[in-house]
Amino acid sequence: MLRIVLIGLGNVGKAFVKVLLAKAGELAKLGYEPCVVGALASRGGVVGDGCLSNKLLAELADKGLYGATEVRSIELGDLISLNPDVAVVAIPPSYRTGEPNLSMYRELVRNRVSVVTADKTGLALAYQELVGEARARGVYLGFTATVMAGTPALPLLRGLRGRSIDSITGVLNATSNYVLTLVEGGLPMIDAVKRAVEEKIAEPDPSIDLGGLDAAAKAVIMANTVGLPVSLRNVEVQSLLNLNEAYIRDAVRRGVRVKQVASIDLAKGRVSVKPMEVPAGGVLGSVSGNYNTLIIRLRDGNEITLIGPTGPAGATAEVMFSDLLEYVELRLMMGKG
Ligand SMILES: NC(=O)c1ccc[n+]([C@@H]2O[C@H](COP(=O)([O-])OP(=O)(O)OC[C@H]3O[C@@H](n4cnc5c(N)ncnc54)[C@H](OP(=O)(O)O)[C@@H]3O)[C@@H](O)[C@H]2O)c1
Known part of the structure; x- marks a missing residue:
């Protein structure tokens, strides 16, 4: 029993x-x-x-x-x-x-x-x-x-312990994807956030997702899983909520997209979550909806990519x-x- x-x-x-x-x-x-x-x-x-x-x-x-x-x-x-x-x-x-x-x-x-x-x-x-x-x-x-x-990200990372990993980069928060896509389409940030909360895509306190804490918490758990002993308190976190809407839309015209990107640099022992420009057609730039993505760069030059759904419950x-x-x-x- x-x-x-x-x-x-x-x-x-x-x-x-x-x-x-x-x-x-x-x-x-x-x-x-x-x-x-x-x-x-x-x-x-x-x-x-x-x-x-x-x-x-x-x-x-x-x-x-x-x-x-x-x-x-x-x-x-x-x-x-x-x-x-x-x-x-x-x-x-x-x-x-x-x-x-x-x-x-x-x-x-x-x-x-x-x-x-x-x-x-x-x-x-x-x-x-x-x-x-x-x-x-x-x-x-x-x-x-x-x-x-x-999507079993942590079992994949556990399977890579003992290998030399240089960095892990990911888009780890679906709510941020959703809000940024709405802003790209012309909605003001404040209305995009309101819609995400109404549709129950964002938590009642949307700052956890859009402020970067949710992605930072995930990045910390991944970093520790592969041997970097950091805590949420050591992560550099920049919110999406302060971004200029015109900048987000202009990025699309320039062939890039603004995404909330989590980065783990194993060599420097640093973890961050920041809005970043990424190529629109690339692995990080094309992730949308309920999907998250991870790129694991190994020291031998190879890359492993994981793309998959997060929730739902x-x-x-x-x-x-x-x-x-x-x-x-x-x-x-x-x-x-
Ligand atoms: N939704 C997803 O797909 C997903 C994916 C990955 C991780 N998560 C995580 O899973 C967790 C739960 O998410 P959820 O969507 O189920 O949340 P939720 O719907 O808000 O439910 C939270 C539950 O926890 C109870 N609770 C709150 N504080 C408590 C305490 N101190 N002691 C005992 N029970 C307490 C609440 O009770 P009351 O009703 O009495 O407040 C409620 O039953 C969150 O940490 C979330 O980030 C969710």
């Missing part, structure tokens, strides 16, 4: 419950029947006498915590006292203070609860600490969903399930089954 607690039941959390219900058999085949023992959102949660029923889980997937059940005033400590194997975390980011996200990860890891997360905050601010603590305590940290969500949830499968496989390999 695999004892799971759910933390965050918004778009991704609900989608994860759907995936878990649909794919429970894959875990069962490995000898780990999933058992959700509790769930928590920001205003309380639910704990079961044993596993939550499939009926309640289906309601959670459909309506979220508040619509599905009477919520009790519980906290993270109450979930930890249920002795879970793994916490599946899908809470909003908190890059400015790091809280309550960072304290939550620290408490889970300290109590030897493994984590699968879609939230970038902890790793963006304290990758070395959290991964170090997890290793010291034999705890799994799965965070594949934090970068390019629907359903794909993100499937990636989290894939981390859960990896966790179980590692347990089996380590003989902890």
Whole structure:
């Protein structure tokens, strides 16, 4: 049996419950029947006498915590006292203070609860600490969903450890792509941002996407994955929101496009996210819609390019399930089954 607690039941959390219900058999085949023992959102949660029923889980997937059940005033400590194997975390980011996200990860890891997360905050601010603590305590940290969500960027980068990488460059924020494309088409920046929020493409606080923090957090996680120990606080971040609209449109006439480009320079140990001009027909210039792209330059002169979709929530949830499968496989390999 695999004892799971759910933390965050918004778009991704609900989608994860759907995936878990649909794919429970894959875990069962490995000898780990999933058992959700509790769930928590920001205003309380639910704990079961044993596993939550499939009926309640289906309601959670459909309506979220508040619509599905009477919520009790519980906290993270109450979930930890249920002795879970793994916490599946899908809470909003908190890059400015790091809280309550960072304290939550620290408490889970300290109590030897493994984590699968879609939230970038902890790793963006304290990758070395959290991964170090997890290793010291034999705890799994799965965070594949934090970068390019629907496209496995981090497994690719893990596969390149030990190779000499010079740099990684990417367009990592789909909301910025969307807004810049609207501005290129003639919409004022303020209206483009408003439309992105109305269409739920941007977060209610669009500065996280357009200001560059989201892409910077992803770049930090990638940099650490390939051995550059940086934190979000060390990234040079320039917002798109200060750009002149005429400049964005003029760039198109000159055969280039302005994109929010994340750069990791492994030799200089530098990470940045800035608006940059890139060739319109190139890999970075032609990425659009829900797609992100990465160019990995190796020291031998070769390049590896990855282009693929980021979310939406359903794909993100499937990636989290894939981390859960990896966790179980590692347990089996380590003989902890
Ligand atoms: N959407 C995607 O495809 C995608 C892709 C990759 C990564 N992500 C990341 O996934 C995370 C979740 O995204 P989302 O779209 O599902 O967000 P969301 O719809 O806003 O849902 C957030 C959930 O977290 C809960 N929550 C907030 N603070 C909490 C706390 N302190 N303790 C426990 N629960 C808390 C909220 O509860 P209340 O309802 O009570 O506030 C809500 O249930 C974000 O970090 C996002 O960046 C999303």
